[in-house]
Amino acid sequence: MNDTEDVDLSPDKGDSSSDIKSPKKPFTKLAVELSPEDLQSSGVQKMLLAEISRLEHQAAKYEANRDLLADADKKVAVLEVTNKKNTVYEVLYSAGLAIGSGLIGLTPSISSNNFSPLIVLAFGVVLIGIAVTAKWRQK
Secondary structure (H helix, E strand, O other): OOOOOOOOOOOOOOOHHHHOOOOOOOOOOHHHHOOHHHHHOHHHHHHHHHHHHHHHHHHHHHHHHHHHHHHHHHHHHHHHHHHHHHHHHHHHHHHHHHHHHHHHHHHHHOOOOOOOHHHHHHHHHHHHHHHHHHHHHHO
16 A cells, blocks of 8 residues: 555544443553654554544534633623522512502501501502502513
8 A cells, every 4th residue: 555645544433343342542642652663654643643633623623612602601691690680670579569469458457547548558559650660661
């Protein structure tokens, strides 16, 4: 075989040899296992170049994913702040409606000379009005 031929030495994922599981990945101790004579071999050089090419491709893919992850993190942070604001508004809206409705429902049972039931009724209506207005303006 001629040394100038193009030989594809990249690992094939559809290979049936994937059934055999080795406890150790190839090339893990590459610098230790290869002697200088081995490194002079054109087959070893082609194998190393194929591995370098595969790793560069993988690094480029991870770089693109890192940028996507950074964008996603920014979006998540913005949505968390927005959700926190919405939760506070929902709690205030619910509390305003509940207290205002309770005051309106309590108005007929108040019969004190010192305290007018109309003040309690007005305060309840105002609370409900504020809650509804705040909910409407939030959207």
